[in-house]
Amino acid sequence: SQTIHQWPATLVQPVGSPLSLECTVEGTSNPNLYWYRQAAGRGLQLLFYSVGIGQISSEVPQNLSASRPQDRQFILSSKKLLLSDSGFYLCAWAGSGNTIYFGEGSWLTVV
Amino acid sequence: GENVEQHPSTLSVQEGDSAVIKCTYSDSASNYFPWYKQELGKRPQLIIDIRSNVGEKKDQRIAVTLNKTAKHFSLHITETQPEDSAVYFCAAEPKGTYKYIFGTGTRLKVLA
Numbered sequence: 759s760q761t762i763h764q765w766p767a768t769l770v771q772p773v774g775s776p777l778s779l780e781c782t783v784e785g786t787s788n789p790n791l792y793w794y795r796q797a798a799g800r801g802l803q804l805l806f807y808s809v810g811i812g813q814i815s816s817e818v819p820q821n822l823s824a825s826r827p828q829d830r831q832f833i834l835s836s837k838k839l840l841l842s843d844s845g846f847y848l849c850a851w852a853g854s855g856n857t858i859y860f861g862e863g864s865w866l867t868v869v
Numbered sequence: 870g871e872n873v874e875q876h877p878s879t880l881s882v883q884e885g886d887s888a889v890i891k892c893t894y895s896d897s898a899s900n901y902f903p904w905y906k907q908e909l910g911k912r913p914q915l916i917i918d919i920r921s922n923v924g925e926k927k928d929q930r931i932a933v934t935l936n937k938t939a940k941h942f943s944l945h946i947t948e949t950q951p952e953d954s955a956v957y958f959c960a961a962e963p964k965g966t967y968k969y970i971f972g973t974g975t976r977l978k979v980l981a
Contacts, residue, residue, distance in 0.1 A: 790967045792969070794971075800973070800974070801958065801971055801972065801973040801974050802913070802958060802960075802971040802974075804968060804969070804970065804971075807967060807968060809967055815968075817968075848912060848913070850969075852967070852969070856901045856903075856918075856920075856962060857903065857915055857918065858903070858915075858960075858969050859915070860912040860913050860914075861912065862911075862912050863911075863912050
């Protein structure tokens with residue numbers, strides 16, 4: 759069966775510090791991968807998606823970036839965090855059947 | 870691009886009553902419409918989905934209806950229970966885009 763792992767689960771970072779969130783999927787090949795952000799009590803905002811290694815589409819211009827160095831690995835990064843980057847970050851994957859599955863999420867607090 | 874609107878933002882019902890959440894989408898090319906349930910502090914979980922070639926789908930107390938002409942789809946929960954309390958999100962995927970655009974969510978409270 760397919761599983762998705764995302765880490766770290768929680769982190770508190772100062773403004774201006776870098777960020778790296780990592781996500782891996784197991785049990786499938788060539789998945790579509792996604793990063794969503796959810797501000798407190800708000801909806802799911804699509805940040806990036808990838809349909810293959812090295813292929814990244816950005817949905818929202820911001821100080822975040824994403825990379826896909828391997829087929830089942832998706833990384834969200836920032837060189838300098840802003841207070842507005844705080845939120846619940848969700849990695850997700852989808853296979854050929856359309857259904858999108860979410861990781862357990864990473865709570866980021868920028869202080 | 871696709872835009873999904875979801876209403877209401879909050880909904881309170883008495884236990885045993887029905888709840889209905891509605892979403893509208895803008896891109897007529899969208900052909901896949903999932904619904905997710907998110908409990909506090911947890912990840913969204915798929916509860917039901919429907920494709921554009923189907924008008925209605927039911928799974929026990931949960932059903933989804935799709936009106937392609939009007940470009941809206943709805944989630945129906947019957948005989949609500951306290952454990953149905955959560956935030957529900959609808960989404961749409963325009964065919965071939967691999968992008969899932971979510972509605973803003975509905976906070977459902979089932980009052981015992």
